[in-house]
Amino acid sequence: MHPKILKRIRTNPRAHLDSLHGKLPKMRRPKATALWLCLSKVSPRDRLRIIGVRLSPALGYNSSQVFGNAEQLFNWLGGSGEVGDWEVLPSETRAINSFQSVISMELLASNSSQFPSDLLE
Numbered sequence: 148m149h150p151k152i153l154k155r156i157r158t159n160p161r162a163h164l165d166s167l168h169g170k171l172p173k174m175r176r177p178k179a180t181a182l183w184l185c186l187s188k189v190s191p192r193d194r195l196r197i198i199g200v201r202l203s204p205a206l207g208y209n210s211s212q213v214f215g216n217a218e219q220l221f222n223w224l225g226g227s228g229e230v231g232d233w234e235v236l237p238s239e240t241r242a243i244n245s246f247q248s249v250i251s252m253e254l255l256a257s258n259s260s261q262f263p264s265d266l267l268e
Contacts, residue, residue, distance in 0.1 A: 181250045198216055207243050
């Protein structure tokens with residue numbers, strides 16, 4: 148059983164009662180947004196080389212938050228792990244739900260202060 152599920156059962160009375168009746172909290176994958184899909188194609192080492200990424204509506208988010216590197220942004224988006232069904236990630240509240248565009252490396256580079264040129268090829 149996932150440690151987050153055990154913590155939820157231990158700390159939430161409703162989840163504890165449900166678990167006694169066989170209903171356990173569920174885990175889910177974070178929402179795969181266009182930015183998450185773009186960053187997931189880049190290796191973690193290369194994400195560390197992309198410096199100063201600023202969110203914008205062009206990337207699908209109603210925020211101008213700046214991340215030190217793309218790896219921090221990827222983790223903020225949910226990373227490659229799972230989250231509890233009861234959890235709401237900060238990235239999910241700031242996402243533009245109607246955003247349908249595909250994010251290219253060039254667009255990501257234009258929203259970064261330093262972008263390795265070898266990733267654009």
